[in-house]
Amino acid sequence: MGLIEKITLSSFRNYSEKQFSFKNGINLIFGDNGIGKSNLLEALLISSIGRSNRTKNLKEAIAHNCDRFYIDIVYKKEGLLENIHINFDGKEKNILHNKTKHGSFSSLLGLLPSVIYSPNDVEIITGEPKSRRKFMDIHLSQSDPTYLFHLSRYSRALTHRNALLKTNETTSMDVWEHQLMLSATVIQKKRAAFIEELQKVFEDEFSYFHHKSKVPKVLYHPSPKEFINEESFYKSREKDYLLGFTSLGPHRDDLIFSLDAEKAKLFSSEGEKRLLVIALKLASYKMMNALIFAMDDYYSFLDEYKQKHLLERLKDLPQVFLTSPANQSTLPIHSICL
Secondary structure, X not given: OEEEXXXXXXXXXXXXXXXXXXXXXXXXXXXXXOOOHHHHHHHHHHHHHOOOOOOOOHHHHEOOOXXXXXXXXXXXXXXXXXXXXXXXXXXXXXXXXXXXXXXXXXXXOOOOOEEEEOHHHHHHHHOOHHHHHHHHHHHHHHHOHHHHHHHHHHHHHHHHHHHHHHXXXXXXXXXXXXXXXXXXXXXXXXXXXXXXXXXXXXXXXXXXXOOOOOOEEXXXXXXXXXXXXXXXXXXXXXXXXXXXXXXXXXXXXXXXXXXXXXXXXXXXXXXXXXXXXXHHHHHHHHHHOOOEEEEOOOOOOOOHHHHHHHHHHHOOOOEEEEEEOOOOOOOOOEEEEO
């Protein structure tokens, strides 16, 4: 296992220059709304997966009237101290891992594996399929370099095929469809295996919080239903030329969540939906053997009973980061007041 010892933020969001030190167990970051609690978790996530849970444009994380942000993390992994340093000016990225330079955020994946929950993650249950695909992609990209390679290759080939569809061109279509098929096959097989393995862990985590004996299920729905094969994209060409985009493939996959055989999106209560997402994130953390588990506004939308059970569950993890407007816990935790 590992331990994040400290993080230094410069010109990041509302932090001009700030260093935080952490301990093992639960680290509770509390303070008034708007003071920067979520910003700290965002910096942890960027250092882990190279992307934010709050914006698609990382330039927005640069402090007002500054030209770049810096994030520096010191952590211990397998007994050794390691360092990740990020310098981003809105265009160019300067990323160092133990003084080795990297040219892209994708190089961070797997170095500091993380799972972060925020109240908006209820969209995994209630939102569009892209939210559920994002959950699978973030987990698998951190735990399987092969998956990340094929996801990147698939995305590139999909862009080219869609461009050809819009212009009614057939030149090089076979080449891009062949690449799509090869990577789509790998992606769907890995997604199917992941969800199958996830199911039991997901059930166990949910049962910890829910005092009623309801059983959650998550099912993988690939596109097409029979999975991609060598002829899938060729057979869909005529239809796709009319549509102007690729109508099947992993970019159209979905997950279906249910509780006692009823679709969670339609029939579960608001509290049940949030418990499903919390259980899902904990299951992902456990399967990935991640270094970071964090929850933004951890107690929101949970009653006192479930808050208590959540903290009891989290105290068993090696290191946890929570944010809250106030220090409400009676557990022995490391508190950081902003």
